[in-house]
Amino acid sequence: MGSAKNTSTPSRKDRIAEMRQADRARERRNRVLAVVGGAVAVAALGVGGFLLFSHTSDGSADKADSKPWPAYKVTEDGEKVWGKLGRKHVTRQVDYPMTPPVGGDHDEAWMNCNGDVYDKELPEVNAVHSLEHGAVWVTYNDKADPADVRKLAAKVKATPYSLMSPVEDQKDPVMLTAWAHQRTVSGADDPKVKEFFSRYVQGKQTPEPRRRTPRPRATPRRSPSWRRM
Structure with missing residues (x-):
């Protein structure tokens, strides 16, 4: 009887210790996950803000204005x-x-x-x-x-x-x-x-008057299908 009692008591202590160690490990893991999750959220907000800034800072900005x-x-x-x-x-x-x-x-x-x-x-x-x-x-x-x-x-x-x-x-x-x-x-x-x-013709309504005869300009970049008479 005594022999059986002596062998079971350490086993129970060991299980309790293992459970406490597992609890501490879970807590550490949860803290790590919380920190990582927060960092990911911050990074996502940063990327989203960058993409939004990029969208309004590229060629479409003139349209938004x-x-x-x-x-x-x-x-x-x-x-x-x-x-x-x-x-x-x-x-x-x-x-x-x-x-x-x-x-x-x-x-x-x-x-x-x-x-x-x-x-x-x-x-x-x-x-x-x-x-x-x-x-x-x-x-x-x-x-x-x-x-x-x-x-x-x-x-x-x-x-x-x-x-x-x-x-x-x-x-x-x-x-x-x-x-x-x-x-x-x-x-x-x-x-x-x-x-x-x-x-x-060069009247008061002209936003940018030019006092000389306009010089020819290069063909517009959109290559229109036009020609002079």
């Missing part, structure tokens, strides 16, 4: 006039709310506008840059009278800081556009044509 378009007013004789427009140089396409556009963010390269007449549609982002420097842009669609197109082309060719091109999606057959100004005219003989050119 875009401001709402100002409303326009219509004068008594039908000319549309916009408020202050954005003027950032961007590398993306711009969703202009009017056709053709009257201003706004645009490409860093402008279309040649030294009396240039094009027979293909132009990249809007490049034509808008021409407007920024005081050009008047004459546009027409397939409803325009061919005789009017020829007369207007002759006027543009004789006028530095002007350009002309077709815009099939525009509302009216013949339209005239300067920075923040636009009107429809009935044709080449409409008196408003001369008035518009006189007022807006």
Whole structure:
């Protein structure tokens, strides 16, 4: 009996010691897991913040900075006039709310506008840059009278800081556009044509006036399918 009691008592103590040691090991393991988990969470937050910062610091940042378009007013004789427009140089396409556009963010390269007449549609982002420097842009669609197109082309060719091109999606057959100004005219003989050119070719509305005849620029980076007449 005594022999059996003496052998069982150490065994129970050993089991208790093993249980306590296992408990301490679990506690240490839990503490380690908690520390590692916290570090992972912090790292994840850091990576998420970096990715968010990177997303807003790459080429999409200029898109995020875009401001709402100002409303326009219509004068008594039908000319549309916009408020202050954005003027950032961007590398993306711009969703202009009017056709053709009257201003706004645009490409860093402008279309040649030294009396240039094009027979293909132009990249809007490049034509808008021409407007920024005081050009008047004459546009027409397939409803325009061919005789009017020829007369207007002759006027543009004789006028530095002007350009002309077709815009099939525009509302009216013949339209005239300067920075923040636009009107429809009935044709080449409409008196408003001369008035518009006189007022807006390098006019007071020009954000960046240039006092010399514009020099030719390199082909815009988007390789538009246009050519001059």
